[in-house]
Amino acid sequence: MSHSAQLATVASVRQVRLRYRDVIALDGIDLDIPAGRMVGLIGPDGVGKSSLLSLLAGVRIIQEGTVEVLGGDMASKAHRKQVCPRIAYMPQGLGKNLYPTLSVEENLQFFARLFGHGAAERRQRIDELTQATGLFKFLERPAGKLSGGMKQKLGLCCALIHDPDFLILDEPTTGVDPLARAQFWDLIDRIRADRPGMSVIVATAYMDEAQRFDWLAAIDDGKVLATGTPKELLETTNSPNLEEAFIRLLPEEKKRGHQAVVIPPLPEDGADDIAIEAEGLTMRFGDFVAVDSVSFRIRRGEIFGFLGSNGCGKSTTMKMLTGLLPASEGRAWLFGHEVNPHDLGTRRRVGYMSQAFSLYSEITVRQNLELHAKLFSVPPKDIPGRVEEMVERFGLVDVIDSLPASLPLGIRQRLSLAVAMVHKPELLILDEPTSGVDPVARDAFWRLLIELSRRDRVTVFISTHFMNEAERCDRMSMMHAGKVLDSDVPARLVEKRGAKTLEEAFIGYLVEAEGGTAAPASQPPAADQADQPPAVPAEHGGGHSAGGFSLQRMFSYLWRETLELQRDPVRATLALGGSLLLMFVIGFGITMDVEDLSYAVLDRDQTTLSQNYTLNLAGSRYFTEHAPIIDYEDLDRRMRNGELSLAIEIPAGFARDVLRGQNVQIGAWLDGAMPQRAETVQGYVQGMHQHWLQIQASERGGASMAGNTNVETRFRYNPDVKSLPAMVPAVIPLLLLMLPAMLTALAVVREKETGSITNLYVTPVTRIEFLLGKQLPYVGLAMVNFLLMSLLAVTIFGVPVKGSFFTLALAALIFSFAATGMGLLASAVTRSQIAAMFFAMIGTLIPATQFAGLIDPVSSLEGSSKFIGEIYPATHMISISRGVFSKALGLADLTGPLWSMLISVPVILGVAVLLLKKQER
Amino acid sequence: MRRRNLANIYDLGVKELWSLWRDPMMLVLIVYVFTASVYTKATSMPETLHNAPIAIVDEDNSALSQRVASAFYPPQFTPPAMIDYGDVDPGMDAGLYTFALVIPPNFQRDVLAGRSPAVQLNVDATRMSQAFTGSGHVQQIFTGEVNEFVKRYRSTTAPPVDLALRARFNPALDKAWFGSVVQIINHITLLSIILTGAALIREREHGTIEHLLVMPVTPAQIMLSKVWSMALVVLIASFLSLNLMVRGVLGVPIEGSLALFFAGAALSLFATTSMGIFIATLARNMPQFGMLMMLTIMPLQMLSGGTTPRESMPEIVQNIMLIAPTTHFVELSQAILYRGAGLETVWQPFLALALIGTVLFSLSLARFRKTIGQMA
Secondary structure, eight states: OGGGGGSOEEEEEEEEEEEETTEEEEEEEEEEEETTSEEEEEOOTTSSHHHHHHHHHTOBOOOEEEEEETTEETTOHHHHHHHGGGEEEEOSSTTTTSOTTSBHHHHHHHHHHHTTOOHHHHHHHHHHHHHHHTOGGGTTSBGGGSOHHHHHHHHHHHHHTTOOSEEEEESTTTTOOHHHHHHHHHHHHHHHHHOTTOEEEEEESOTGGGGGSSEEEEEETTEEEEEEOHHHHHHHHTOSSHHHHHHHHSOHHHHTTOOOOOOOOOOSSOTTOEEEEEEEEEEEETTEEEEEEEEEEEETTOEEEEEOOTTSSHHHHHHHHHTSSOOSEEEEEETTEEOOTTOHHHHTTEEEEOSSOOSOTTSOHHHHHHHHHHHTTOOGGGHHHHHHHHHHHTTOGGGTTSOGGGSOHHHHHHHHHHHHHTTOOSEEEEESTTTTOOHHHHHHHHHHHHHHHHHHOOEEEEEESOHHHHHTSSEEEEEETTEEEEEEOHHHHHHHHTOSSHHHHHHHHHHHHTTSOOSOOOOOOOSGGGGSOOOSOOOOSSSSOSSSOOHHHHHHHHHHHHHHHHTOHHHHHIIIIIHHHHHHHHHHHSOOOOOSEEEEEEESSOSHHHHHHHHHHHTSTTEEEOSOOOSHHHHHHHHHTTSOSEEEEEOTTHHHHHHHTOOEEEEEEEEOSSHHHHHHHHHHHHHHHHHHHHHHHHHHHOOOSOOSOEEEEEEESOTTOOHHHHHHHHHHHHHHHHHHHHHHHHHHHHHHHHSTTHHHHHSSOOHHHHHHHHHHHHHHHHHHHHHHHHHHHHHTSOOOOOSOHHHHHHHHHHHHHHHHHHHHHHHHHOSSHHHHHHHHHHHHHHHHHHTSSSSSOGGGOOHHHHHHHHHOHHHHHHHHHHHHHTTOOOGGGGHHHHHHHHHHHHHHHHHHHHHSOSSBO | OHHHHHHHHHHHHHHHHHHHHTOHHHHHHHHHHHTHHHHHHHHHSOOSSSSBOEEEEESSOSHHHHHHHTTOOTTTBOOOEEOOGGGHHHHHHTTSOSEEEEEOTTHHHHHHTTOOOEEEEEEETTSHHHHHHHHHHHHHHHHHHHHHHHHTTSOOOOOSEEEEEEEESSTTOOHHHHHHHHHHHHHHHHHHHHHHHHHHHHHHHHTHHHHHHTSSOOHHHHHHHHHHHHHHHHHHHHHHIIIIIIIIISOOOOOSOHHHHHHHHHHHHHHHHHHHHHHHHHOSSHHHHHHHHHHHHHHHHHTTTSSSOGGGSOHHHHHHGGGSHHHHHHHHHIIIIITOOOHHHHHHHHHHHHHHHHHHHHHHHHHHHHHHHHHO
């Protein structure tokens, strides 16, 4: 293998190390990747293949070592910028960097725009690529609704749209059916034939498909085990196939205990002892038929396999058998009992292991085993022994008190099996139990299965997309698109189709099932380009310049974001309905009006004068009189249950004493439970009392009612001193801040969570283009919200706009930029949607309610809160909103706050740009 | 069979408690809302008048007018800005002053002559809290100063009838009493919805719900286990908070029976945890759950009568909110905790809560049964 290093290289890495917290992903890798070749990185999941590829693509920040790609150092920002249009990167996961709600056409348009192609060029490239890949018929279909193979083809089209020189594919065929896989590799071969200079590097976990690559690097545990052509690897290890070769390349301590899987024959007796029987099982989700009349019979003790790609209906069939999903049609029997989701008895006889690791990661291995034993009604006295037995049999002794989350995948897989076996079921249903497990652990797992089947006569029903696993089953079904193509002993299936391998046989069945359309659609581009719908007019304006600001790229993100928002009902509802609902709630909820206060009188005097005093209260619009109080006990009871907010006691002999001019005291008790309300009530009662005294004084003595001085109070802007006219103009800015900020924050973090953020890392789009493109749709949405809320204010709440509405709208527009900018800021520093929501809430709600003059004016604040209040944009928006709604102000009166707000916009956006990374950590 | 049924609910509930124990985010949240958040709410309840900005236009420039101006000082008011008449409108338009007091020329002379001259008090009524209570204060302070001033020259007569006004249950009208307890009441609702909802969503996101469904447990057992365990956590946390934080640190006296209050809280939790489950069945992931929760929790809390009195709301809102569990929970908690009411006075909200809880639980269970298959 020494001579391969002398070839021209497209990339080379030296002493590269990478760690994620405690995990070492790459441990001093040295590798020269030959140019113009098809290079494969082989190794199981989680050994560092993806990390290496992401370093090569410039997605991830280099922690240690040097990475050179296309003749330059990838640590240099200038070099990355220069070569990024020459590199194409397709991340791991089906359609990971695609947008599922966007159609095939829209996805391609989006990527083409990012690379600055004009409209005509985009049309031509999209048509060419989709025709070559057979996607042309599905241009209108949303990417999320494509099959796994088609998604990968679309991903490839998106990667190839800018004619890259270096194509990086991370596990492009994992979970794709063998036919689609074969088609995918044919496609790559044809593209390479057209562009011989192009270098391709592929990571794969399927050792068998690595056979067709030009050059391989076997990787394990962050280290390179060996490099060379497939033939060289086979020769040096003296192995019949690459999987075997890989195991032999592993260091000694990993191989220890590994032995080939030997399957003893299934005993012939008891052929009519049926464990599972299914007849015409069908599952429909709406129009979509996930499983189409599937029938099979499985004997007791048999290992029965389901082979098929992702989404072919394997899991759905298994779920129907366990009773997780009620079948749309057809019937199934377990041990002769018809499957019934409510029959808890049958469930005790079945053990189930789902595709994803689905044990509780927050409780320890022992607690998991015990919990499952209890729930499956293992008698309490047997539980410790049973747990012990499982732990020993499945090799979990060392990890018994660990949390599952901290265990390697292979051990977790064994734990899942142990949990599924803890109640000694007669039937095991295993849904892709070995995906992502390395070959050694996989073989160990199979030995356990075989022991269970042959020794304990447990029936095993297993699904897989690995051919060599399917070959180990006693019998198997090949599944595709919800249908069983054929079921038989694996060897007989191969024989039936006259194929050499099981894979070939499967492909044969697939071709037949698809009506012979296996020949890849490689017709020349259709000649009907003349009647293509005219696309968006060609954009000019720096589309082709790699650096600088490009309107086209920004527009590309803007357009994509708008489409996605349109198609997500939950977010759209929240965006439009949320603010209206909250405006109602706050408008009515935070009221300071005190009306209809309940009061009652304990009148011990019962004279005209005492009645005159109470009448004085009853006449007020603030008070509502309740039945008179009988005695102190009654008073106490009625105040305690909250019926009365105010109780008045007029003492016996009140009128007499007043007439005599003796001092009398009227008692009043008010409910102090709500201090704010109590203060208001206090004010009312005192005012009323004074008023009564003055009337009495003037009636009696004819003395002037006037005191030394008079205060004429003018309540300005809101003469009735009502809550709503005061609240509504302040609530609008509050909601205009909170919801748009949150939605914008989610928009960016969603991309981080789904993985499409990679497009920011690997395409020429700049951070400012990305952020602005994301922001503008939400600014538009905020403006719609603003108009709706203003309408609601004027109509339902009856709060008129007294000043210039134009000024208000202008302010709202500037404010929306600031608000969404804060959302971007929150999203730049967070990774999960929950954190982004939380951040956006804290960052907007607290300053806006506490420091922005919502309740207390900024001028009454002190120290740092005053400073925050003065620079926070919401302060200015609230004062503009109040000014326009209540104070009848116009543009000329409000230039100050408008300017202050305008300045904050570029500041906020600038910080967001600085905090957003163009590479992953 | 029945024993197994209860044992399953118990075992699954214990598992929930372990999951919560190992979720640091949630623990921090629980601790925060029942300690720091209660404390800050109690101590930061705004005094009605704090640094209210006031401006005075003194066109008299007499001893009396200066005496008046010096009567406004922090913390209730900012030191008065002495401005010209022409600055009143722009200043108030810009929101610089909540109050502007205009003292006319010859004010002192007219007062002493018994002509009862008028001063003008401009109030920015868009500042609700300050404007309303504040204007009364300004009036009182002003009149008081003038009367004091006049007293030196001639005597006045005392009013013949006194009004002995006493506030019950909170004699000093201390806002910390109200704020701290209200915060606990609100957090009981908030946390119960978050915890149960998150417990279900977590199972869904980790794929463990699928596992539960193939085991011999029923949806009712799964739901009940979450309801009891999360309700228990909230009850314990609020009990500690009420005793250590409210009574201990803040020194707020609690009048009524805590046992009765927690009985009410348990009833309310039965309803709100069911709501948490219901919302979680509607949401597909945590972010959606968060958004839905925000839209439910705000009306539940703001319109329940906890922050502002129910009687101030439009009648239709009051009637709609009768179906919300929080309305009744707030009613009974305030009666018990603030006013020391016993069961004989609060049996109605107890009954209403029991009824609402039963309905909510059945609805949620029905929805949970229907959707649980699609969650896996």
